[in-house]
Amino acid sequence: MKLAFWRKSTNEEKASISAAAAPSGGGILQALRRSLAPEPDWSELERALIQSDAGTGVAAGLISAAREVQGGTGRERLRTALLDLMREESPSDAPSTASSEQVILLVGVNGAGKTTSAAKLAARAKAASLQPILVAADTFRAAAIDQLRLLAAREGVPIAEGKPGGDPAAAIHDALTQASAKGLHPVIIDTAGRMQTKTGLMDELTKMRRVIQKLAPTADVEVLLVIDATAGQNGLAQASGFNRAAGVDGVILTKLDAGARGGVALAVRRELGLPVRWVGVGERGSDLLPFDADAFVDGLLGDAV
Structure with missing residues (x-):
């Protein structure tokens, strides 16, 4: 499910995703330059995928899928396998319009970029003529509440704040009532x-999800896991743990522009079936972009959009 303000990327946004996903050099790019023949050195390509943080199992699976593609160079066959993995062929490609009530729960480890992503999502919702509200449910850190308050003021969005040291579920209860x-x-x-x-x-x-279900039983709820793109294989471990606890619906991949190798997105998609919803490519509010599989794969393979 994608909520109502999700939309397809513009051409400019696709170019930004490709640029952010592009490796800085070496690794998969060097392997691909030697993979113009129909039967390239698949072992070298597999090693390059592992080095890009895809993980051994995911890399092996992708190479196996690429080898089954009929016709084309090694690059073209690998591109087909990557697109088959990352494209989301399901009804959730269409924005949800079933309910006017929408709830987004952002989860993740410290430092992944949840607070700034929340503000950027609010800005996108506001730009889509919606009336979002931000909820500061990080009651463990007063600084987190202060940060979200400042970001909410900057975006002109109302905020419901939990009490420092208080129950986060209580903050969510108050926000949903408001x-x-x-x-x-x-x-x-x-x-x-x-x-x-x-x-x-x-x-x-889990308690937070119960509160949401109780107070907004007809709402469209999306749990988004925020993953730092530089986290490598630890990002897959994060996704697995959070998915068990909260039932993750999709991923926000932040800091893709910070020298990340992008493979964690491949791993999370193949191992857990979780789609990437949004990609962070910079610090500005407009730098949280709707994910586009073609642009991401083209960037990963060193191709222009």
Whole structure:
């Protein structure tokens, strides 16, 4: 499911995604330059994918899929396999219009970029003529509440704040009540960073989901995991843990422009079936872009959009 303000990327946004996903040199690019023949050195390409943070199992699966593609150079066959993986062929490609109530719950580890992503999503919703509300449910850090308050003011978006040290679920309860009374949607919830291995903190996410279900039973709810694109294979471990605890619907891949190798997106998609919804390619509010599989793959392979 994609919520109502999700839309397809513009050509300019696709170019930005390709530029951010492009490797800085070496690795997969060098391997691809030697892969113009129909039967390239598949072992070299597999090693290059592993070095791009795809992981051994994912790399092996992609190479196996590429070898089954009929016709074309090694690059073209690998591109087909990558696109088959990353394209989302499902009804969720269409924005949801079933409910006027929309809730986005952002989850992830510390430092992944949840708070700034929440503000950027609110800006996109506002640009789509919606009336979003931000929820500061990271009650463990007063600084996080302060940061989201400043970002909300910058975007001209209302905010519901939890009390420092208070129950995050209570903050969500208050926000949903306010949103219902004032017709504010989507409700975009910023949660505290937590390690996927901490059972107590992960159980807290389950409680948040119960509160949302109780107060907004007809709402379209999307749980988005925010992953730092530079996290490498640890990003897959994060996705697996958060998916078990909160039922993740999709991924926001941040900091793709920060020298990331992009392979974590391949791993999360192949191993867990989670689609990338949004990509962060910079610091500006407009630098959170709707994910485009073709642009991402073309960038990963060193091709222009």
